[in-house]
Amino acid sequence: MNHKKLRIAVDMDEVLADPLSKFIALYNRDYNVPLDLQISPGNEIHHHVPEHAKDKWYEYINEPGFFRDLPVIDKSQEVMKALNNHYDIYIVSAALEFRNSLIDKYDWLAEHFPFIPWTNIVFCGDKIVDTDILIDDRIKNFSNFKGRKLLFTSPHNLLITHYERVNNWTEVADKLL
């Protein structure tokens, strides 16, 4: 019997890639924000930096290269590889918000997730996707999504309670493998 594989859409930032540690490193370099900064539940990075520098993150994120060397979120590679044997995996990133991110994100994926072919990469604006599952840290991306929503934990979403949550990639594996 030939079962059709379920499709999973996976977000990049704060799910596969870690922009927060890069923001902290840049704010540390320019404004002495501590490298061990802990972002409080419900907060964004700009809540923890000097008032006059709170918009600086927008400059950082628009610099070519910002997305190219982001750390990989722990265990995402091994779990994605395992999921890839059972599901059709699509990377769905609202990359168009930052025009300089496109090539960096493509190259980053090719380096760290070489088993995801280009046919399965969706760089978009609004995430109008028709998959069975969506793994994302931003609930705005769930509002028109009809499938199973998995909220991937990031400091900014820690106070949100009304979605199925995964705290890390081990928990994704526990639920989906």
Ligand SMILES: [Mg+2]
């Ligand atoms: Mg994200």
